[in-house]
Amino acid sequence: MQLFQALTVGSAALVQCSTGLSAGGPTYHRDVAPIVAAHCVECHQQGGxxxxxxxxxxEVAPHAGAIAEVTAGRSMPPFNLDNxxxxxxxxxxxxxADDDLATLDAWAQAGAPAGPAVAPEPAPAPAWQLDxxxxxxxxxxxxxxxPGEDDVYRCFILDPQLDHDAFVVAFAVRLGRRSMVHHLTLYALDAAEDEAEAAALDAADAGPGYTCFGDPLVPSRWLVGTGPGDPGGRLPEGTGLRMAAGRQAVLQMHYNQVHGAGxxxxxxxLQLAxxxxxxxxxxxxxxxxxxxxxxxxxVVESDTRELHExxxxWGVWPHMHDLGRQLRVTARGPGGDTCLAQxxxxxxxxxxxxxxxxxxHVRAGDTLQIDCTYDTTGRTMTTSWGYGTADEMCIGFFYVTEGLADPR
Ligand code: HEC
Structure with missing residues (x-):
């Protein structure tokens, strides 16, 4: 009870402080800089x-209005899933957090005051590193x-030269040109035919690698990947993805050259187990x-899949192309509906x-339903499933393990 009271008082004080209501409205140095350092600077910095x-x-004050607007609309910081x-x-x-949105809004409304400097200045979180x-x-x-193309998708065949199977458990990317790399994904090739198909694509395309939108265009298995601006990370504790001895891999790079080419x-x-x-x-x-x-x-499209196991x-990756607007995956079971992704x-x-x-957890007998919503107002012809930029997809990828693991 004692603890509960202490906590309640503490969090009330926190809310007041972070919305700046206690001392005449939020100021840059005290209230805004910590939010921006924690959530924006990883991408919004020189060379980012x-x-x-x-x-x-x-740098921040001239954008105060735009910052309040894009954060309220949740288009920045960018994250597709409802959290x-x-x-x-x-x-x-x-x-x-909603409190942070309120702070940024109140600060913009008040004319973006600087306020007194604080020392030390809030620093962005340290960069992710593998131990x-x-x-x-x-x-x-x-x-x-x-350099004439804004977006370039390119696949490179890599040879891990593993002499025994191993499991990827964590990874870190070292980008050659940070301002140009939008995202990257590493896939495993599990069969000699798939490697031969990839080699043929590579041979048919001039220059290193081959053009590949969406995925490597050959049967392949996701290993790790980063969204834009991500340095890498660790797969959920106790889990990992197999890399088979002797097999090759494909690295898909998405380059966006709006902020610099080269x-x-x-x-x-990779860290392996x-x-x-x-x-x-x-x-x-x-x-x-x-x-x-x-x-x-x-336009809403839906499908279902029944589970037999x-x-x-542990994780989800919603995937559509340019026309996709909303996506939801729901599990239907005897106990009712569970939202898996929104x-x-x-x-x-x-x-x-x-x-x-x-x-x-999802169980044998449950039905998974996916609903994808598209905006086709810019199109004059029917759009169908496919790998091209002008085609569409409707996929929820899930990072799964078999059985009902106790996650803790
Ligand atoms: C993962 C990288 C990343 C993070 C984190 C990020 N941004 Fe951005 N931001 C971008 C990119 C890339 C663009 C330009 C492309 C776009 O608008 O999607 C952008 C554009 C913007 C714009 C201009 C929007 C427009 O409509 O032109 C504003 C304002 C902005 N960001 C503010 C913020 C704020 C505030 C934060 C933190 C709360 C933040 N961003 C976090 C990458 C990021």
Whole structure:
């Protein structure tokens, strides 16, 4: 009881302080700089993927109105999944608390006052680093995308040269040119035919690697990836993804050259384990029969899949192309409906795996339903399923382990 009271008083004080109500409205140095350092500077810094730096009062103040607007609309910081708690919460979600939104709004309304400086200035979180690197996979040579194209998707075949199976448990990316790399994904090739297919694509395309939108265009298995601006991370504790001895991998790079072109040679450092408690795999729920009529603001497509086994779901990656706006995955079972993923305002550029703060269980007999909503007002012809930029998809990828694992 004592503890409960202390906590209540403490959090009330915190709310007051962070919304700045106690002392005449929020100021930059005391109230805004900590939010920006924690949630924005990783991208909005010199050489980062954000269009302008947000590291000093002089840089932030002119954008005060835009900052209040994009944060209120939750388009910044960018994160596709709803993290409000209505449909799960995610580890490391790029998501501002409602109090922070109120602070940024009040600060902009008040004319973006600087307020007295505080020392030390809030620093961005330290960059992610691996405590041990077991394998480095690097692009074999630098690649220079066609500077005339804003977005370039390129796949590079890499050879891990493993002489025994191993499990990826953590990774860190070392980007060659940070301002140009939008996101990257590493896939495993599990069969000689798939390697041969990838080699043929590579041989048919001039220059290093081959053009590949969406995925490597050959049967392949997701290993790790980063969304824009991410340095890497650790897969959920106790889980890992198999890399088979002797097999190759494909690194898919998405380059966005709006903020600078040039050449890139990126590497991924992997931390491996000889075994893991739960071998993970990526499974999907999808609606692959899309026929989207043109000229409609909200075309909904749905499909269901019945489960024949129990699974633990550790993470989700919602995937559509440019027309996708909302996506939801629901599990239907005897106990009722469980929301697995909810995307309110999908943006193609910000897709990545997000891991649940509390992993979920789904059971044999449950039905998973996916609903994808598209805006086709800009199209004059029917849009269907496919790998091209102008085609569409409707997929929920899940990072799963078999059985009902006790996540703690
Ligand atoms: C993961 C990287 C990343 C993070 C984190 C991020 N931004 Fe951005 N931001 C971008 C990129 C890239 C753009 C330009 C492309 C776009 O608008 O999506 C952008 C654009 C903007 C814009 C201009 C929007 C417009 O409509 O032109 C504002 C304002 C902004 N960000 C503010 C913020 C604020 C405030 C935060 C933190 C609360 C933040 N951003 C966090 C990458 C990021």
């Amino acid at each position: 993927i954000g269009p302008f730096p947000l590291t000093t009062y002089e 409000s708690g209505a449909c799960n919460t995610f580890a490391g979600a790029r998501w501002l 041990r690197v077991d394998l480095t996979l690097a692009m074999p040579e630098p690649y220079t995308p066609d 050449s890139d040679q990126t590497a991924i450092d 000889a075994s893991v408690a739960h071998e993970a795999s990526v499974k999907r729920v999808e609606d692959a029969y899309l026929e989207l009529p043109p000229g409609r603001p909200a 129990d699974f633990t779901l 995307v309110n305002d999908y943006r193609f550029h910000w897709q990545q795996f997000a891991f649940y703060e509390r992993p979920l």
